[in-house]
Amino acid sequence: MRVPLIAILLAFLFACVPEGTDWQVSEVKAPAGEGGEPNLFVAETGQLYxxxxxxxxxxxxxxxxxxxxxxxWSAPREIASGTDWFVNWADFPSIAAYPGGGNVLAAHWLAKSAGGTYDYDVHISQSADGGQSxxxxxxxxxxxxxAEHGFVSMQPLSADRMLAVWLDGRNTKTEEASTAGHEHGHGGPMSLRSAVFDPQGELGEESELDDRVCDCCQTDLALTQAGPIAVYRDRSESEVRDIYCVRQIDGRWTSPSPVYDDGW
Incomplete structure (x- = not known):
């Protein structure tokens, strides 16, 4: 008999719960509307955004x-609005908080840069007063x-440094397509890039982490004791698209390596 994986996991979890434990599950209505592309961020203090x-x-x-x-949930507050945004179910905005109490926040969204369907830029705004302004x-x-710039992940590194990674399509466009605002050109592959910025919006050096990645897959970031790690979907010359990672150790990014050789 085949048992669904979820049943096995639930059985394991309940087996670890002390006898007599009472479970209470309360449904909480999220303030986001249908199709609102909700995204969660947990600050170092445990504060949930x-x-x-x-x-x-x-x-x-x-x-x-x-x-x-x-x-x-608190009353909703507006970060930004616009009539030229790129809104897509797979490539959604986010918010992040610097360490230090939650007053300093960063948020990103995507806005069109030209007439091509996938011509859009990453925009980042910051707040020094907990999101009031x-x-x-x-x-x-x-x-x-x-060109296409999106699938952003942000991770605070310290009270005055935020790391962002994104998929960057600058190499996918021919010069003619880029200047004319056409659709995707016949240039090179999508790349994974990063930059560090501070609460004043000052940008540090931009880095290319991988020069060939999947065009439309999520990225993610985490902070370890050794430094930040970025995970994403790679793309080989033979179209294998396994999950890869890069780490920043002693201020330098490592070479990309597979999380596992799935042959995906």
Whole structure:
């Protein structure tokens, strides 16, 4: 008899629970609307943040967030809004908090840069007062090309340093396609890049972490005792797309390596 994996996991979990433990599950209504692309971030203090997209009208989108406080979500606050955003179910905005109490926040969204379907930039805005007000946005990539930039992950490194990684399509466009604002050109592959910025929006050096990755797959970041680690989906010359990782150790990024050779 084949037993579903979820049943095995539940049986294992309940076997680890002390006898007499009472479980109480309460459903909490999320403030994000249907199709709002909700995203969660947990700060170093355990504070939970929820960000999502709201559709204000047929042409205007807004990025909102709420904080989990006293067993409920706070009233939504607006981070930014625009009529030129790139809104996609797979490539969604996010929020992150610097260490130090939750007053200094960073959030990102995507905005169109030209007429091509996938011509859009990453925009990052920051708040020094817990989200009451937000700075004008800046763009972490400095190629200046009308190309795809997205699938962003952000991870605080310290009270004054935030790391961002993203998929960067600057090499996918021919020069002609980039200047004319056309669809994807016949250039090179998508790359994975990173940059560090501070609460004032000052950008550090931009790094290329992998020069050939999957075009439309999520990235993620975590902070270990040895430094940050980025995970993403690679793309080999033979179209194998396994999950890879790169680490920053002593200020240097390692060469990409597979999490496991799945042959995916």
């Amino acid at each position: 929820l960000s999502w997209v709201a559709y204000l009208d047929d042409t205007t989108d807004a990025l909102l967030f709420a904080v989990w406080e006293d067993g409920a 937000w700075s004008p946005s800046f763009i972490p990539h400095r190629d200046g090309l009308a």
